[in-house]
Amino acid sequence: MPDKNLRIRRAGPDEPRRRPVMIAIAGDSAAGKTTLTRGLVDALGPQRCVSLCTDDYHRYDRAERRDLPFTALHPDCNYLEIMEQHLQLLATGSPILKPVYDHATGELVRPELVEPAPIVIVEGLFPLHSRLSRACFDVTVFLDPPEEIRRGWKIARDTGKRGYSTEAVLAELDRREAESAAFIRPQRATADLVVRFAPIETRDDPADTPLSATVMLRPTIDHPDLTGVLQPGLTRAMHLKLERDPDGRPVESLHVHGYVPREESIAVEKAIWASLDAPDTDTPDCLGRVGDGRSEPLAIAQLLLLYHLMDLDRGRP
Ligand SMILES: Nc1ncnc2c1ncn2[C@@H]1O[C@H](COP(=O)(O)OP(=O)(O)OP(=O)(O)O)[C@@H](O)[C@H]1O
Numbered sequence: 001m002p003d004k005n006l007r008i009r010r011a012g013p014d015e016p017r018r019r020p021v022m023i024a025i026a027g028d029s030a031a032g033k034t035t036l037t038r039g040l041v042d043a044l045g046p047q048r049c050v051s052l053c054t055d056d057y058h059r060y061d062r063a064e065r066r067d068l069p070f071t072a073l074h075p076d077c078n079y080l081e082i083m084e085q086h087l088q089l090l091a092t093g094s095p096i097l098k099p100v101y102d103h104a105t106g107e108l109v110r111p112e113l114v115e116p117a118p119i120v121i122v123e124g125l126f127p128l129h130s131r132l133s134r135a136c137f138d139v140t141v142f143l144d145p146p147e148e149i150r151r152g153w154k155i156a157r158d159t160g161k162r163g164y165s166t167e168a169v170l171a172e173l174d175r176r177e178a179e180s181a182a183f184i185r186p187q188r189a190t191a192d193l194v195v196r197f198a199p200i201e202t203r204d205d206p207a208d209t210p211l212s213a214t215v216m217l218r219p220t221i222d223h224p225d226l227t228g229v230l231q232p233g234l235t236r237a238m239h240l241k242l243e244r245d246p247d248g249r250p251v252e253s254l255h256v257h258g259y260v261p262r263e264e265s266i267a268v269e270k271a272i273w274a275s276l277d278a279p280d281t282d283t284p285d286c287l288g289r290v291g292d293g294r295s296e297p298l299a300i301a302q303l304l305l306l307y308h309l310m311d312l313d314r315g316r317p
């Protein structure tokens with residue numbers, strides 16, 4: 001009698017399923033994961049891309065969490081083993097029945113079927129938490145805004161859209177701090193790209209200057225050759241710099257300047273878009289969207305991620 005594992009495999013589908021390109025976008029609450037993801041999903045379209053959020057693997061609903069000695073940022077507050085199983089299934093081209101957490105009500109609701117599209121985007125608090133979950137991804141990103149900026153974004157978002165008072169958000173941020181340090185921020189060290197939206201410290205720009213972006217390009221994957229794009233005349237919008245990675249060795253970072261006039265940033269975006277072998281159109285309007293506004297550094301960070309996704313998707317058998 002053949003080995004049981006072999007029998008199960010033989011009884012499965014004849015043709016191996018097509019493996020999707022998988023990208024993880026990790027970071028703390030209100031670090032900008034959904035904002036970054038939304039532009040990618042809209043640019044790629046539903047035929048080519050599906051996204052999911054790992055908040056859906058919360059083990060307890062909001063009411064149950066109130067009486068627990070830990071917060072949503074603790075691994076024990078999430079079904080991380082099930083998340084890992086689902087990531088493995090998606091990474092090998094299989095569908096999953098994903099749990100759903102409703103942020104509007106704080107309840108766990110009816111699960112939903114997720115069929116892997118050619119590109120799968122997974123955003124959340126924990127996608128890079130374990131070796132197994134990391135192994136499922138082709139590209140990994142960590143969003144790393146300065147804490148005071150993230151706190152401001154969280155207060156505005158949770159009071160504006162999730163029904164919390166400012167005091168409740170501040171108390172929750174304090175309650176979560178130790179778990180953020182222990183379980184969320186360590187994922188930064190494992191990401192291929194670390195993206196930070198922040199003002200440039202050495203410049204004294206007016207308060208309403210759009211945030212700049214620093215995109216750390218770790219040598220764990222091949223990054224696009226941007227020398228053609230970073231030509232004289234376009235270089236005010238962005239430049240490459242060799243920096244010390246707080247998690248390790250010297251690393252190249254792309255600095256995208258928020259103070260540069262929009263027309264200049266758009267010229268750089270068009271050059272990157274053209275270098276993607278993208279359709280012969282302008283860059284998609286959906287890139288760079290933050291609420292009703294626009295951030296050119298966000299659009300450029302999204303284009304860089306699109307480069308990786310489209311390049312990997314093209315290169316698959
Ligand atoms: N690049 C950016 N520039 C300016 N503001 C931003 C940017 N990214 C996010 N924000 C602001 O931060 C808020 C929170 O962002 P977002 O919802 O994307 O975070 P998140 O990481 O998905 O949060 P959560 O995990 O808690 O759902 C947004 O509503 C937006 O106002």
Ligand SMILES: O=C(CO)[C@H](O)[C@H](O)COP(=O)(O)O
Pocket residue numbers: 028029030055058062072102103106125162
């Ligand atoms: O850290 C978060 C990621 O979005 C949320 O705060 C977490 O999902 C808990 O949700 P809620 O605010 O609904 O209790």
